[in-house]
Amino acid sequence: ATAVGIEIRTSTDRTAWTLVGKVWPNGASWTDQYTGTSNGNLWAPDCTYLNLYYAASSFGSQKSAIFLAKSSTGMPGSFTHVGLVTSISSANNYNAIDPNLLIDGSNWLLSLGSFWTGIKSMDINSSTGLLRDSSVTSLAQRTANNGAIEASSIFKNGNFYYLFTSWDNCCQGTSSTYNIRVGRSTSPTGGFVDQAGVSLLNGGGTLVLGTHDNIIGPGGQDVMLDGDGPILVYRTFETKHPTVGPSVLRYHPLPYYCHYFPLLLSGLCL
Structure with missing residues (x-):
């Protein structure tokens, strides 16, 4: 989401959500120097148990940065600003927004990126939550539609x-044209291919979900492992709910897609 302060909502059933406050009720002015803006907007928060990664940027530019906050409860007023994770400028060939953390045993990996040269990953120190080093690895890239x-x-x-x-x-x-794509690899740091065997670095990506019926532009997805299995969570616009708000949150059990992509998602199928 793009808004001031990062809103926090809670739910016991993944359907009914209650707004309980914000991570930064007084804003996060420390991000302004990295974006050249002062509107207070923060982007695409990714909250892993006790750790929160979030981005600040100016739309359509590489004036971007990713920050880390921590909390013992995840509730409003409990978060502490840890510091800057990474920042970029027009001198870089990628963008530092849309952070997403993978915890793979003792290895922590932050994926990020938008347009330019695509999706990157950076190693995270599990003790600090900050970068282990400055190395950047490419995971996926497109040339079509301006590299969207x-x-x-x-x-x-x-x-x-x-x-x-x-x-x-x-x-x-x-009018959104967002759609969700996927590829897989035996390594989190490269080698991702789609169902046809096309490398994600060469524009590959199997379509999981696109515009259909009254569902417009699904995207901004994440996978949540819940008690009943992996859940694909995403936002969309819906023609039958034009007054609900800027977008609608939806989810599907991930094995739902196994019928459509048996080779690609075979490891997820029951």
């Missing part, structure tokens, strides 16, 4: 890592 790929998330199941991304254009209401 972003919102990465990596989910591990069995021997495979699944890299989900959003393609094309978000945030345009019922």
Whole structure:
């Protein structure tokens, strides 16, 4: 989401959500120097148990940065600003937004990126939550539609890592063309291919979910492992609910897609 302070909502059933406050009720002015803005907007928060990664940027630019906050409860007023994770400028060939953390045993990996040269990953020190070093690894890239790929998330199941991304254009209401793509690899740091065997570094990506019926531009996805299995969570616009708000949160059990992509998602199928 793009808004001031990062709103916090809670739910006991994944359907009914209650707004309980904000991470930064007084704003996060420390981000302004990295974005050249002062509107207070923070982007694409990714909250892993007790750790929160979030981005600040100016739309369509590489004036971007990713920050880390920590909390013992996850509730409003409990978060502490830890510091800057990474920042970039026009001197870089990628963008530092849409952070998503993968915890793979003792290895922590942060995926990020939007447009430019696509999706990257950086190693995270599990003790600090900050970068282990400055190395950047490429995971996926497109040349079509001005390189429109972003919102990465990596989910591990069995021997495979699944890299989900959003393609094309978000945030345009019922004119949005967002769609969810996926590829898999035996390593979280590269080698991702789609169901046809095309490398995600060469524009590959199997379509998981696109515009259909009254569902417009699904994307911004993540995979949550809940008590009943892996859940694909995403935002969309809906023509039958034009007054609900800027977008609608939806989810599906991930094995739902096994019928459509038996080879790609075989490790997720029951």
